[in-house]
Amino acid sequence: MNPLSPNSSDAAGTDASPSFRPLYQQIKALITQSLQSGEWKPGEMMPSEVELAGRFKVSQGTVRKxxxxxxxxxxxxxxxxxxxFVATHAEERAHFRFLRLMPDEGVPHHPDNRFIAVLRIRATAEVARLLELKSGDAVVYIKRVQSFDGVPTILEELWLPGQLFKGLTAERLVEYRGPMYGLFESEFGTRMIxxxxxxxxxxxxxxxxxxLKVAxxxxxxxxxxxxxxxxxxxxELRRGIYSTARHHYQNELS
Amino acid sequence: MNPLSPNSSDAAGTDASPSFRPLYQQIKALITQSLQSGEWKPGEMMPSEVELAGRFKVSQGTVRKxxxxxxxxxxxxxxxxxxxFVATHAEERAHFRFLRLMPDEGVPHHPDNRFIAVLRIRATAEVARLLELKSGDAVVYIKRVQSFDGVPTILEELWLPGQLFKGLTAERLVEYRGPMYGLFESEFGTRMIxxxxxxxxxxxxxxxxxxLKVAxxxxxxxxxxxxxxxxxxxxELRRGIYSTARHHYQNELS
DNA sequence: AAGTGGTCTAGACCACTTT
DNA sequence: AAGTGGTCTAGACCACTTC
Known part of the structure; x- marks a missing residue:
């Protein structure tokens, strides 16, 4: 008998398996908990499959699934x-997972940032609703312009729950290299998934x-x-205004 | 020894496994071939896993993978x-897999079609390049407007390889109920994936x-x-012009 | 009861990376 | 050589659907 919630043939009672939950999904939930709690940090290696199998008292195949x-x-x-390894935004290849704006020609590269505003304000009703806060709760508001090859292309506004991003200042944003999500994950323990x-x-x-220097x-x-x-x-709430003169939003349908 | 191309320890020769290909991927390729050749038609049931395992002389687990x-x-x-079952576009739920334009409010429903043009023309250089044809090859050109609740919302142009869509006429398009991809798949044996x-x-x-009745x-x-x-x-080449007054293009980033 | 996909196991072995 | 993920097997059993 494995130690997790049994699905049938339990000790007693007419178990008509009213809610069947596969073992591997229970394992998955446990691992997700460990990820969320920070037991293993982004970029770090997790325990091997055999080790996890031993810890959870299941076969390696179940951990694998x-x-x-x-x-x-x-x-x-x-x-x-x-x-x-625990996935991390602090990697080259992760940068373009959420940035879908691609150049019409040439290879994609990193934009230059210019921050216009980093403020602590109060949530409007709309922002509060989407972030599941209360109207008037503190939020961090960020406004920036991103340029490719010196051409301003993206005007972006962000709203972040103030509670989660207490020490976030313009200085931290400016000095950080790489995608913002990397900063959020490493400095504030909040990982976008x-x-x-x-x-x-x-x-x-x-x-x-x-x-954006357009009419x-x-x-x-x-x-x-x-x-x-x-x-x-x-x-996070983010509104991006994209100039599509030399770029396009790329999407894969499958 | 299984009958498929061995990966190592072959009859003779220094097989340093220069190109390892898992068994299950070879099986996958074989099944894909059968799908492509129409051995099992869209919507039909394929042979069971145990049957396929027997046919390919591998275990059920390998077929499963x-x-x-x-x-x-x-x-x-x-x-x-x-x-x-072989996937098919002739299903309710499949309709919104490629149609990402959603109403800002309310539940999505099917648009009304009005065909403006169904012509056989010659491929321009650009169309030929994208469809991997030669300039001047025959293509079917379709132009239509789609309306939601009587509001024209999508203006669409399509270019299809003439070779693949020989009997395609305006009548066939008009009388067909459901998404165009369903017609393409059932009448012309061409399945978008x-x-x-x-x-x-x-x-x-x-x-x-x-x-689109806009300024x-x-x-x-x-x-x-x-x-x-x-x-x-x-x-297929398709250019959609969407009015986003009451709709938006919905995308999931993950 | 029979047939289907879905889960789980235990073990063997392979490919890849590091020591 | 040792450790990791990746493949493959054979078999048992479960959940779901149909007959």
């Missing part, structure tokens, strides 16, 4: 011969026109993103 | 207790403005899609 799903969800990364985006076409308002009324992409951490907890 | 990947790629659908989209913001030109210059989404069939063969 659990980790397979975690790898499919990009929570962990497997490297043959080396081990299984999933996001949804709603995309619309909008006309450049005076502010956007100024920052007022120019058609621009507007991407409203909600990012989630473990347990589908919303931890 | 092959089918697992095919299911992940949406080429087949597993139904516990029933069997494994994957697509890429590049999205930009554009200003409504006179033609788009007229069809000239209105910002609209422009989605350029290339669809692929088995073997990454391009089989």
């Amino acid at each position: 659990a980790i397979d799903e975690l790898a499919a969800e990009n929570l962990v990364v497997r490297r043959q011969g080396k081990g299984t 999933r996001a949804t985006e709603k995309i619309r076409a909008v006309a450049a308002d005076p502010v956007a026109a100024e920052h 007022e009324g120019t058609p621009l992409l507007c991407a409203d993103r909600v990012s989630f951490s473990y347990g589908d907890k919303p931890v | 092959a089918i697992d990947e095919l299911a992940a790629e949406n080429l087949v659908v597993r139904r516990q207790g029933k069997g494994t 994957r697509a890429t989209e590049k999205i930009r913001a554009v200003a409504a030109d006179p033609v788009a403005a007229e069809h 000239e210059g209105t910002p609209l989404l422009c989605a350029d899609r290339v669809s692929f069939s088995y073997g990454d063969k391009p089989v």
Whole structure:
């Protein structure tokens, strides 16, 4: 008998298996808990499959199936011969997982950041609703422009729960190299694992026109993103205004 | 010894396993071939796992792993207790796999179609390049408007290889109920399995403005899609012009 | 009862990386 | 040589559907 909640043939009682839950999914949940609690930090190696199998008193195959799903969800990364590692945003290849704006020609490269505002404000009703806060709760507001080859291309606004990002200042943002999600994960213990985006076409308002150096009324992409951490907890709101003169939003349908 | 190409310890020769290919991937390739050749038609049930295991002289677990990947790629659908079925576009739930335009409020429902043009023309250099044809090859050109609740929302142009869609006429398109991909698959034996989209913001030109009943210059989404069939063969070009007044392009980042 | 996919095990062995 | 993930097997049993 394994130590986890049995699915049938239990001690007694008419177990008509009202809610069957495979062992490997229970293992997966336990591993996810350890990831969330920070038992293994981003970038670190996790215990080997045989070690986890021993800890949970299940076969290696069952642990494998659990980790397979975690790898499919990009929570962990497997490297043959080396081990299984906690996924991290502080990596070159992770940068373009959430940045879907690609140059029409040439290879993608990293944008230059210019921060316009880093403020602590109070959540509007709309922001509070999407971040699952209360109206008036503290939020960090960030506004920045990203340029490729000196051409301003992205005007971005972010709203973050103030509670989670207490020490976040303009200085920290400016001095940090790499994607913001890397900073969030390493400095504030908040890891983005999933996001949804709603995309619309909008006309450049005076502010956007100024920052992106385009004429007022120019058609621009507007991407409203909600990012989630473990347990589908919303931890970021982001509105990106993209100039698609020399770039496009790339998507794979499958 | 299994009958498929051995990976090592072969009859003779210094096999330093220069190109290792797992058994289950070879099985997967064989099953894909059968799917492509039409041995089992879309919507039909395929042979059971044990039967396939017998046919290929491998264990059921190996067949399972092959089918697992095919299911992940949406080429087949597993139904516990029933069997494994060839995926088909002629299903309610499949409709919204490629249609990412969602209403800002309310539940998504099917659009009304109005066909503006169904022509056989010659491929321009650009169309030929993307469809991997030669300039001047025959292509089917389709132009249509899709409306939700009577509101014209999508202006779409399609280019299809003439060779693959010989009997395609306006009548066939009009009388067919359901998504176009269903027609392509059932009547022309061409099944879309994957697509890429590049999205930009554009200003409504006179033609788009007229069809979508918006003012000239209105910002609209422009989605350029290339669809692929088995073997990454391009089989459709589609340019969609979306009005995002009451809809948005929905995307999941993970 | 029979057939299907789904889970779980124990063990063997392979490929890859590091020591 | 030792440790890691990756493959493959054979068999038992479970959950679900159909007959």
